[in-house]
Amino acid sequence: MSEKLRMGVLGLGEGRSIISAAVNSPCWELGCICDLNEELCKERCREFGVSNYTVSYEEMLADKTIDVIGIYTPDQLHAEHIKMALAAGKHVICTKPLMVSLDQAQSLLDAWKKSGRHVFVGQSSRYFEPMRRQREDYLAGRHGDLVTLETHYISDSRWFLARDWSHAKGFSWMYNFMIHAVDLAAWYLPDIEEVYGAGIVSENTKAYGLEVPDTLKFLLKDKSGRFASVTGAYATPTLGSAVQQNISCTLRGTKGISQAGYPKLKYYTNFEPLEKTAAEHTFEELHDYYFRFEAENHHAGEYQNYIEYFAECIGKGGTPLPDLREGIHTLAVMEAMEKSLETGQVASVSEVLKRRNISL
Ligand SMILES: NC(=O)c1ccc[n+]([C@@H]2O[C@H](COP(=O)([O-])OP(=O)(O)OC[C@H]3O[C@@H](n4cnc5c(N)ncnc54)[C@H](O)[C@@H]3O)[C@@H](O)[C@H]2O)c1
Secondary structure, three states, rough: OOOEEEEEEEOOOOOHHHHHHHOOOOOOEEEEEEEEOHHHHHHHHHHHOOEEEEEOOOHHHHHOOOOEEEEOHHHHHHHHHHHHHHHHHOEEEEEEEOOOOOOHHHHHHHHHHHHHHEEEEEEEHHHHHHHHHHHHHHHEEEEEEEEEEEEEEEEEHHEEEHHHHHOOOOOHHHHHHOOOOOOHHHHHHOOOEEEEEEEEOHHHHHHHOOOOOOOEEEEEEEOOEEEEEEEEEEOOOOOOOOOOEEEEEEEEOOOOOEEEOOOOOOOEOOOOOOOOOOOEEEEEHHHHOOOOOOOOOOOOHHHHHHHHHHHHHHHHHHOOOHHHHHHHHHHHHHHHHHHHHHHOOEEEEHHHHHHOOEEE
């Protein structure tokens, strides 16, 4: 392996953000970029002043100088693209959602174990500044014992339905969007066991010919009885991010409370000594680090944070998290959520794993 890690990027829409991260990193080199759309390859080459592109994933995988593949293809293709990278001896950074169901989970686990390589799931929300600060405060014990948490991802994302793959089998608001909020809940409650929820397919989603729930609310309970509430709404008007953050995570502990969100670079805390109103922390000076392109709709800063973290872990011989096991466990929580929608009953995560014959 070269001193710097060499990255190959697959899928150059949102993949644009990880290219920006790699070319701005002291720990990484950009080896090659790849997309079926040659015009897009050329556009990204011009944008970042690079020349090595291919329209063939196989060709990029055959390049022995590349250590890590960053996967940013449509959700439904991730499992196959990860397997191909592992078979070629590459580490993987795969964007969320890791997969759109557990169908390929066990075969992917087998391929991963055989390969001895790392698979890191790019859950970008964990790497946004307010969420990073919140995690630091949580680990430093400033909340006391965690009692409960609330997460949401709420955005009117009907614009997303212009993508052809949003109409292909496997697309859902839950796996593509809500996973951000579910992952934040599972980050703080890694032992979620029971889930219960409700969901509606609104007329607004039906108008696009889709039958996937766009408005959802769940309770996720861990083995100790602590629970998270997780909310999603994707096809109805919103208050706008100036009033309500699109993504939010509130931690309520015995000694303190905090709320972190996205896309506003704001974080609220009320720790001991407690005040009547929470303190506001803003990170506006980091705006251009997190948002590098024409609108606040890419995630270069979060990806910069996670590729540096990935390189640091590899350098120390550690495991970058969330890894494949953690990613699959979160998908098992999602499958239990779907089950609860279907049956109207509480669903169990360990039963999902048992039924699927998945050993983590
Ligand atoms: N916050 C985040 O982490 C975040 C944000 C946005 C998108 N994403 C994820 O990134 C992925 C891509 O989303 P997007 O918005 O860029 O979609 P997109 O449709 O704009 O881009 C996908 C690209 O993949 C290319 N592609 C498809 N199959 C390919 C193949 N076999 N080989 C090479 N290229 C191929 C397409 O040509 C296209 O350019 C999705 O999984 C999405 O969920 C994550």
